[in-house]
Amino acid sequence: MTPRPIFVVAGxxxxxxxxxxxxxxxxxxxxxxxxxxxxSDELTKFAGELKAKGEAEAFPIAAYTYKDVETAFSAIKKHWPDSEIRVALYNAGIGVWKPFLQITEEDIDKVTDSNVKGAFAFAKEAVSTFKDQALDGNGKRGTLLFTGATASIRGNVTTSAFAAGKFSLRSLSQSLAKEFGKQNIHVAHAVIDGAIATDKQRNNRDPSWADNADVRLDPESIAKSYLYLANQDRSAWTWELDLRPAHEKW
Ligand SMILES: NC(=O)c1ccc[n+]([C@@H]2O[C@H](COP(=O)([O-])OP(=O)(O)OC[C@H]3O[C@@H](n4cnc5c(N)ncnc54)[C@H](OP(=O)(O)O)[C@@H]3O)[C@@H](O)[C@H]2O)c1
Structure with missing residues (x-):
């Protein structure tokens, strides 16, 4: 029996x-x-939930640095030596929403460490892994996905720092799509254009918001779109997808 492929998600x-x-x-x-x-506490708890349903493992890191991300990828390959990483999602990203004159150097570090440096480190490991793998049934060696935001394509009054990070993430994904498409590595970026119903967003908003599918993005619906991207074949694949709820003003 062929071992199951590996899906890696960061963030x-x-x-x-x-x-x-x-x-x-x-x-x-x-x-x-x-x-x-x-x-690692939250991660271990969540990994436990997944392990009850299938094969999952936590690979905690201290920060999204080249060294930590490389160590995590090595540990993943060692943990499942008989299967291949076929899909990798870079989802980590810190948002800073402040008027420009209130933005600190620390804010810039947070935004760039999570949206830029971490994405470069993660992409390097994913692409290095994919390029030596054989083509799969969809004619590709692997799929690398990035979670973007409205700020990936539009700056606004409080997003100078965040948009700088997300624009960078988007341009990284486009550059990689062009460089590695020729090696049958599929790179895709998703503009998530609206608020996602995470626990954090639920706590910050009116309770009725999270129950209204017209106005909030459901994380599971985004995830299904990611699976759709991973299942696309090489003759018609997406570089950029945008996702927003029906009543989003855009
Ligand atoms: N929530 C929204 O309304 C919204 C809207 C549009 C786009 N997005 C994008 O969606 C992605 C996050 O997904 P999500 O909002 O649905 O939540 P999520 O899946 O819970 O992921 C949030 C991730 O951001 C990471 N993060 C938070 N603080 C961080 C820090 N100080 N340094 C490095 N990473 C940090 C976390 O990394 P750890 O796992 O390491 O803690 C966490 O995994 C981000 O790329 C975000 O820009 C979110």
Whole structure:
């Protein structure tokens, strides 16, 4: 029997958002799931939930640095030496919403460490892994996905720092799509254009918001779109997808 392919997701938080939903959706679709995140207590708890349903493991890191991300990928390969990483999702990303004159150097570090440096580190490991793998049934060596935001394509009054990070993430994904498409590595970026019903967003908003599918993005629905991207074949694949709820003003 062919071993199940591996899905790696970086940025899982407490499992209530897009990272966690993607882990569940890919697990249900038959993948082994490798979780990379920073908060090891939350991560271990969430990995336990997944392990009750399939093959999953937590690979905690201290920060989204080249060294930590490389160590996590090595540990994933060692943990499942008989299967291949076929889908990798970079979902981590810190948002800073402040008027420009209030933005600090520390804010810039937070935004760039999570949205830029971490994404470069993660992409390097994913692409290095994919390029030596044979073509799969869809004619590709692997799929690398990035979670973007409205701020990936539009700056606004409080998003100078965040948009700088997300624009960078988008341009990284486009550059990689062009460089590695020729090697049958599929790179895709998702503009998530609206608020996602994570625990954090639920706590910050009126309770009726999270129950209204017209106005909020459901993490599971985003995750299903990621699975759709991973299942696309090389003759018609997406570089950029945008997702927003029906009543979003845009
Ligand atoms: N929530 C929204 O309304 C919304 C809207 C549009 C786009 N997005 C994008 O969606 C992605 C997050 O997905 P989500 O909101 O659904 O929540 P999520 O899946 O729970 O993921 C949030 C992730 O951001 C990471 N993060 C938080 N603080 C961080 C820090 N200080 N340094 C590095 N990473 C940090 C966390 O990483 P750890 O797992 O390591 O803690 C966490 O996994 C981000 O790329 C975000 O820009 C979110």
């Amino acid at each position: 899982v938080g407490n499992g209530s958002g897009t990272g966690g939903a993607s882990a569940r959706v890919f697990l249900n679709a038959g993948y082994r799931v490798a979780l990379i995140a920073r908060k």
